[in-house]
Amino acid sequence: MTAILTNREAQRHSDAGMQQRGLEAGVRPWLWDLSAFVLLVGSGVALRLACQDLPNFAPVAALALVSGYFFRSAILALCVPLAVMGISDWFVGGYHWGVMAVVYAVLAFPVLLRSWLRGTFELRGRRPAQRLVPLAGLIACGLFSSLVFFVVTNFAVWVAFDTYAMSWSGLAHCYAAAVPFFRYTLAGDLFFGLVLFGTYALALSAVRSPEPLGELS
Numbered sequence: 001m002t003a004i005l006t007n008r009e010a011q012r013h014s015d016a017g018m019q020q021r022g023l024e025a026g027v028r029p030w031l032w033d034l035s036a037f038v039l040l041v042g043s044g045v046a047l048r049l050a051c052q053d054l055p056n057f058a059p060v061a062a063l064a065l066v067s068g069y070f071f072r073s074a075i076l077a078l079c080v081p082l083a084v085m086g087i088s089d090w091f092v093g094g095y096h097w098g099v100m101a102v103v104y105a106v107l108a109f110p111v112l113l114r115s116w117l118r119g120t121f122e123l124r125g126r127r128p129a130q131r132l133v134p135l136a137g138l139i140a141c142g143l144f145s146s147l148v149f150f151v152v153t154n155f156a157v158w159v160a161f162d163t164y165a166m167s168w169s170g171l172a173h174c175y176a177a178a179v180p181f182f183r184y185t186l187a188g189d190l191f192f193g194l195v196l197f198g199t200y201a202l203a204l205s206a207v208r209s210p211e212p213l214g215e216l217s
C-alpha cells in the first residue's frame with residue numbers, strides 16, 4: 001500500500017512538473033490566446049477611435065510589438081494590428097488604396113521584431129541596472145518602428161499623389177512636411193508601448209510567474 005501511494009505521489013509530482021515546464025515554455029490553452037486577441041483588438045480599436053483627432057497618435061504599432069512578443073503564432077500576432085486597422089477604418093474612413101496597403105503593412109511590421117524584443121525584454125532582473133535593459137530594448141524597438149513608418153509611408157505618399165514634384169527635392173519636401181506628424185507617431189508608439197508592456201509586467205508580477213510566457217518560442 002505504501003509503495004502504491006509513493007508511486008501515485010511521484011506521478012502527481014511528475015505531472016505537476018510537466019505542467020510547470022509547459023507553462024514556462026509558453027504552452028497556453030487556445031481560449032487564453034483567443035481572449036488576449038479579443039482584448040488587444042477591442043482596446044486597440046477603442047483607443048484609435050478615441051485618439052483620431054490627434055494625427056498619427058495611435059496604439060497600433062505598440063499593439064503589434066506586444067502581440068509579436070506575446071503570441072507564439074506570428075500569424076495570429078500579425079492579425080492584431082491588421083484587425084485593429086480594418087475595424088477602425090470602417091468608422092474613420094479610407095483613402096488611396098495603395099497608401100492604405102502600405103500603412104497596414106508597416107503597422108504590422110513591428111511583429112517581425114519579436115525575436116529582438118524577446119532577447120531584450122526580460123523581466124527577471126532585480127537590480128535597477130538590470131531593469132533598464134528591457135526598457136532600453138523596448139524603447140529601441142519603438143523608435144525603430146516609428147522611423148520605418150515615417151520613411152516608408154511618406155515615400156508611398158510621394159509616389160501615389162501629385163502633391164510633390166517627382167524629384168529628389170519633391171521627396172525632401174514631402175518628408176519635411178511630415179516631420180510634425182512624426183512627432184505624434186513617435187509619441188504614440190512610445191507611450192502606448194510603455195503602457196502595454198508595463199501592464200504586462202505588472203500582471204506577471206501579480207501572479208508571480210517565473211518569466212514572461214511570451215519570451216520563449
